[in-house]
Each structure stands twice: as C-alpha cells, then as structure tokens.
Amino acid sequence: MSKADIEAQKVKEAYFTASQHQLIWQRFKKNKSALVGAWVLIALILSGLFSPFLTPYDPTIAGRNADYLNGAPEIPRFWDENGFSIRPFIYTTERTRSIQTNFRWVTEVKTGLEDRRYVYFFVEGSEYSLFGIKMNTHLFGVDKGFIHLFGTDSTGKDIFSRTFAAVNTSMAVGTIGVFIAFVMALLVGGISGYYGGWIDSVLQMITDTIRTVPAIPLFMALAAFIPDTWSAEMRFFFISLILGFINWPTLARRVRTHLLTERNQEYVLAAQLCGATPGHVIRKHLLPSFTSYIIVDLVISFPYMVLSETALSFIGLGLKDPVNSLGVMLQNVTNADVLLNYQWYFIPVIFFITLVLAFVFVGDGLRDAADPYGDSH
Amino acid sequence: MLQFARFAAVRATLAVTTLLLVSFIVFSLMELVPGDCAERYIAFKNTQGAVITTADIDAERVRLGLDKPYVERWGRWVVNAFQGEFGDSCILRLNISQLLGDKFKISLAICLAALVLAYLIAIPVGIYAAVSKNRIVNNFLRFVSYLGLALPNFLLALMIMLFSTVYFGESLTGLFSKEFRDAAWSWPKVQDFLQHAWLPIFILGWSATAFAIQTVRALMSDEVGKLYVTAAEARGVSGGKLLWRYPAKHALTPIVNSLGFDLNRIFNELPVVALILTLTEAGSLLIDALAKSNDQQMAGAIIFLLTASIVTINFLTDILLAIMDPRVRRSIIK
Numbered sequence: 219m220s221k222a223d224i225e226a227q228k229v230k231e232a233y234f235t236a237s238q239h240q241l242i243w244q245r246f247k248k249n250k251s252a253l254v255g256a257w258v259l260i261a262l263i264l265s266g267l268f269s270p271f272l273t274p275y276d277p278t279i280a281g282r283n284a285d286y287l288n289g290a291p292e293i294p295r296f297w298d299e300n301g302f303s304i305r306p307f308i309y310t311t312e313r314t315r316s317i318q319t320n321f322r323w324v325t326e327v328k329t330g331l332e333d334r335r336y337v338y339f340f341v342e343g344s345e346y347s348l349f350g351i352k353m354n355t356h357l358f359g360v361d362k363g364f365i366h367l368f369g370t371d372s373t374g375k376d377i378f379s380r381t382f383a384a385v386n387t388s389m390a391v392g393t394i395g396v397f398i399a400f401v402m403a404l405l406v407g408g409i410s411g412y413y414g415g416w417i418d419s420v421l422q423m424i425t426d427t428i429r430t431v432p433a434i435p436l437f438m439a440l441a442a443f444i445p446d447t448w449s450a451e452m453r454f455f456f457i458s459l460i461l462g463f464i465n466w467p468t469l470a471r472r473v474r475t476h477l478l479t480e481r482n483q484e485y486v487l488a489a490q491l492c493g494a495t496p497g498h499v500i501r502k503h504l505l506p507s508f509t510s511y512i513i514v515d516l517v518i519s520f521p522y523m524v525l526s527e528t529a530l531s532f533i534g535l536g537l538k539d540p541v542n543s544l545g546v547m548l549q550n551v552t553n554a555d556v557l558l559n560y561q562w563y564f565i566p567v568i569f570f571i572t573l574v575l576a577f578v579f580v581g582d583g584l585r586d587a588a589d590p591y592g593d594s595h
Numbered sequence: 596m597l598q599f600a601r602f603a604a605v606r607a608t609l610a611v612t613t614l615l616l617v618s619f620i621v622f623s624l625m626e627l628v629p630g631d632c633a634e635r636y637i638a639f640k641n642t643q644g645a646v647i648t649t650a651d652i653d654a655e656r657v658r659l660g661l662d663k664p665y666v667e668r669w670g671r672w673v674v675n676a677f678q679g680e681f682g683d684s685c686i687l688r689l690n691i692s693q694l695l696g697d698k699f700k701i702s703l704a705i706c707l708a709a710l711v712l713a714y715l716i717a718i719p720v721g722i723y724a725a726v727s728k729n730r731i732v733n734n735f736l737r738f739v740s741y742l743g744l745a746l747p748n749f750l751l752a753l754m755i756m757l758f759s760t761v762y763f764g765e766s767l768t769g770l771f772s773k774e775f776r777d778a779a780w781s782w783p784k785v786q787d788f789l790q791h792a793w794l795p796i797f798i799l800g801w802s803a804t805a806f807a808i809q810t811v812r813a814l815m816s817d818e819v820g821k822l823y824v825t826a827a828e829a830r831g832v833s834g835g836k837l838l839w840r841y842p843a844k845h846a847l848t849p850i851v852n853s854l855g856f857d858l859n860r861i862f863n864e865l866p867v868v869a870l871i872l873t874l875t876e877a878g879s880l881l882i883d884a885l886a887k888s889n890d891q892q893m894a895g896a897i898i899f900l901l902t903a904s905i906v907t908i909n910f911l912t913d914i915l916l917a918i919m920d921p922r923v924r925r926s927i928i929k
Binding site (some may be wrong): 238281426428429431432434435436438439440443504521525528529533535548551554557558561564567568571574578579583 | 612613615620621624627643651741742744745747749750752753754756757760761767802856859862863864865867870871881882885889890891894895896897901902906909
C-alpha cells in the first residue's frame, strides 16, 4: 500500500469513527455563510458582554450628556481646514440661546483649533462592574466633554453605549427565554413521547391549542399583568419567562416526535434485550440521538425570542426605560420629529438585523450539518 | 359520502374543542386582572360623587352575575362569544361588538389579502427557484427569505415610514382619508380604503412571502427529480405545462394545510404594524386595550376572534384538502 493510500484510509477511518459532534463540525465548516455568521455572532456576543468597557458612557440616565440632546452622531476626523492631526478628534458643541437664535436653544459647533476634542484610548471614566470586578477604564473617550459616535437621544443618552447594552439585554432575554422553553419542552414533550397513548393525545391537544393562538397578542395580554410598581429587573425576568412559556409548544412537539420515532428503533430494542434499564436507555441512547437536533432547534428559535421581545418593548408592554433593548430604544421613533430630523435613532436597527441574520445563518448551517442525509446533495 | 360527512363532523368537533380551550385561556386571563367589573363600575360612580359602601359593590356583583361560580360564568361567556356577543367593556361601559364594529372585519380582510399576496408571489417564484440552476437567482432568493425573518414586518414598516417621510414628506399612514373615517360604507369609501390599504397588505405579506417562497421551493425540489416527472418529460410534455401539471400539483397541496399557521404568523405581526402605521382596526384596538386602557374584556374578545378565524381556516383547509387531494380522500374513505 502506498503512502497516499494509507493517508486516504486514515481519513476514511477518521470519518467512520468520528463522533456525531465531529461530523457536524466538519459539515458546518464547509458552509461558508454559516461560518461567517458564526464569527459575526461571536463578535456581537462578546461586544455585548463587554459593552461597559467598549462603550464610553453609562447607557442609563446616569451617563447622559445634558448639553447635547437629540445630538447628531460625531464622527472622529483626522484633518480639517486648521490642519492635520495624527490623533483623531471631534469638535466641541455648545448649546446657546440668545437674541440671535430667537431665544431658542441651538447647538453650535465650534470648529476652532482650540475646540478640538481629541480621542484617547483606555481612558478613565464612569465606574462599572464587569463580571463582578469594579473598573473604570473605557476603551475610548475624549479628553474633554463627551463623544457620541451614534448621536444622543432626547434625554442626552449616548446611543452608541445604549446599542451595545441593548445587544447584551437581547441576548440575556433570549437565553433565559430559550432555557425556559427548553425545560418546558423537554418535560412536556418527554412525557408525551415516552408514555404515548392518551397522555400523549391530551398533551398534544393542549400544545396544539396554544400553538393556534397568535403568540404576540397572547403575549401582550400576559404582559399587561405586570404592575407598574415592579422594578426593571423583575420586569425583565417576567418578560423572559413569558417568552419561554409561549415558545415551548413548537419545541415540545419536536422533542415528542424525536422520542416517538427513536423509541421504536432497533438499537433501543437491542439495548432493552441486553437488559438495560429505562434510565440507561434514555440517558445513553435516546438523549444523545437527538441532542444535536435540539441544540439546532434552540439556535433557530433564539431570533424569534429576540424579535418578540423587541416587538413587545416597542409597544410599551415589554422592558422599560432603565433597561436598554432595541424595542425600548425604538419606542418614540414613530413621531414625525424623529423621522424628519433625528434619523440616527435608527442606527441600532442595523445591529439587530445583523444579530438576527447571524443567528439565522448559523441555525441554518447547523441544521444542514446535523442532517445525516446532508452529504447526499 | 357518509364517511366524508363523518370526517367533516370529527374535524368540526375538534375545531370547537380547540376554541373552547382557547376561550377558557382567554376567559381566565380576563378574570385574573385585579378588580372586577362591579368594583370598576362603582369606582366610576364614586368619581361622580356618589357615596358607596361594600353593600353597593355586592349588589352590583349580583346584578352583573359576578357572584355565580367561575365555570358558569365561563360557560355563559362562551355561548355568547360563539354568537359574536362579548358583553360590555368595563372601562368604556359600552358594548364590545358595537365598539369593534367593522374593525375586526377590516383586519381580517387585510390579513387575508396579505396571505393571498404572499402566495401569488411565492408560488411562481418558488417553483422557478426549485427548477432553476441559476446560482445568482437562488442565492438572492435565499437571502430574501433570510431577510424576511431578520427584518420583521414592524421593522420594515418603520423603515418604509422613515424613507417615505424623508423622501416624499408623507408618512403613508392610516386606513382612511379624513372625510371617510366615520362615513358609512360606499363605493368611494372602498376606493379610498384600497388606496391606503396596499401598504399594510404589502408589509404584512412581506415575512409571509419570504417563508412561503422557502416552503414552495423545498416542496418543489423534492418532487421535481421524481421518476413520474421524467416519464412525463419523455412523453414530450415540457416547460411550464410539465411543471404545472405534474410536480406542482403534488407539491403544492400540503401548502393548503399550512394556511392556518401562515395566518397565525400574520396576526402575530398585525398589532405592532397597526400601531406603527396608525391603522384604525382591531390590531391597534388590541394594543390600546392592553397597553393603555387595561380593558381586558376588549382584549379577550379580539384574541378570541383572531383565534377563531385561524381555527376556522384550519377546518376549511382540512375539508378542502380532503376534496382536492385524492390521497387524503382515500385515507378517509376506506
């Protein structure tokens, strides 16, 4: 046997002895769009987790810039008519009111050399806690005044800081929601699929009924129960909770179908004939047979959670102000003033479309990769 | 024929049972709100200057039938609901069916139009995508359907509003012009309605179209490679006629079954889109009831009506499929 043959043999052997996860990973790697999606997703998750460090200001009212309300985005520049600078800079803005402006507040941009605000990296700023460690270093900032890359909202909060905080919130809501849905689905789908018979019929009847009711209207009805006196954190958990409670039926159905089909497979019968206990069969044979599918399902249902939360917060029934999420940030954008004059309110939308698209690409890639017949085409 | 009637009867019973379960959920949601109607009525009287006692509240409860057991009240609510009667709204002290008026029908019309639009686009495009070997076309359609999920209807509505305001100086909102808002239905009013309704129909149809293209494509690609198609081709049938008469007929019947769920998805987006485009129909009424006035009777009625239309569609499509598809028909009539 030549050396090449041995190599080929090895590759083949590796393929046939590979675990399911290795197979999935190999197929996933071949899918370029899914891989790009995965990188984007990781970048977004990390930037969400490290948002207090990456962003210059506190995303709540504590970090507001009272002198720059509804301010336009400030893009750092390297040169202007006063000359070139290695260090990027922005201009100083000042709110003034005088007889010239008819006594209305007007934001004035000063472009003089002495009015440049230089951008520095690793600057000291407001204190925050990152994974329990108290820190006050921010990735970037300016030497005097404020810098607002994406502009500010009507209360002077920095939209850049809020956007990254919102990514984090959405991920957290999605994670909790998916987790609850997952537990419920395993429980209901597991019972339904394992026992079968009339228990299955009754449980299916209930899940089908819940699937028939349009989720977001039902969701709105549930969210309307939240008393106004609740704190932002309690609201946050309650919203994640209902998200999970509403999204479980689809997942439960999948778990049930998997269990029902796998239960009658020959390898299960073989294990039973060898004297394996039901617990052993479930743990060692049934669960591994569909964990990958369940993971895929969870990834696919994630964007739905994020979008439902956004829709809910947008209409004012979801998360509320001190917590930042895309829906909260978009709450007031439908008024004509914002549409005509402050279009930078819409910048976070780009991040969210990217986030959801990344999830969809990864989910689709994983689904294709987890499909054992995926190699055939 | 008898077997078919039995099949229809079983389906109808299932539909009614589903609706009963839904009505129970909805009714429980209405009941769980703190403070019942009697308290609210009396509280209103209190604001009018009347002095009230606990006895007054109890008397009011008896008058409204709130002292009866839970199941009995639910039963009465359901019987009325099936007749399209939802009682009075506690907050507005007006009859709910009167308040709803045509609004629910308008919502339903818009959503059904969106559904029809989605499939009018999706069926030809999906079939083309399944047959075509053109990589660019396929990748483009793939991207569009991904975007259908990533850019949900309400974000699309926001974006369209943003662009129309910035570039045309008009926000394209509402369902009727000012002069028709409270007028009775007439031909000019219908015309006016259509002039405004195309945008919500398009926006609501957007995600549905993206999903439908995916479904049609997947179903068609499974069918196109099959032997009977090759056999038909060998007999000399070709082009659109071949596709339409052989694989499409097979592939597209399952779609009939999923119409109910498509409608469900459209209803899902309806309230938020309605809010953005300031449509005066049931979706925005639902948001008003829940987010502003806390009017659970109204919200319950709307959610019940939405679900009832989905259940009805599911029932109709089941029957339609049994009539259309010989495979299904044979499984019923053994």
